[in-house]
Amino acid sequence: MIGVQDCLDQAAQCQKLMKSASGHAEAETLKNLSNSWKRLAGQIDRYNALMRQQDSARSKIERRDLSGKNGNSREPISIVKSRLLASGSDAPKP
Numbered sequence: 001m002i003g004v005q006d007c008l009d010q011a012a013q014c015q016k017l018m019k020s021a022s023g024h025a026e027a028e029t030l031k032n033l034s035n036s037w038k039r040l041a042g043q044i045d046r047y048n049a050l051m052r053q054q055d056s057a058r059s060k061i062e063r064r065d066l067s068g069k070n071g072n073s074r075e076p077i078s079i080v081k082s083r084l085l086a087s088g089s090d091a092p093k094p
Helices: 004-019 024-066 077-087
Strands: none
Touching: 004 024
16 A cells, blocks of 8 residues: 555655646646645545554453453453354354
8 A cells, every 4th residue: 555655755746846847737737736645645644543543442452352351251252253253153152
């Protein structure tokens, strides 16, 4: 996937090209492209932050499950889920 820095590099390249544009329309187009690359960089950055936040929350849940603090000290819920998925059944097997 394209990264934040890739987008910022493209924005900088558009700005550089804008300085040597042959006309107003070309300069305006390059300016708009530069702004679009910057907006895309911001969106990717926000997406990455969201993914880190979700990963952190998921890790906390998994650590809690493994520590037995999920109300079932016999077996972590993640293990129960994986067994259910592996067996293809909706009900846990004794």
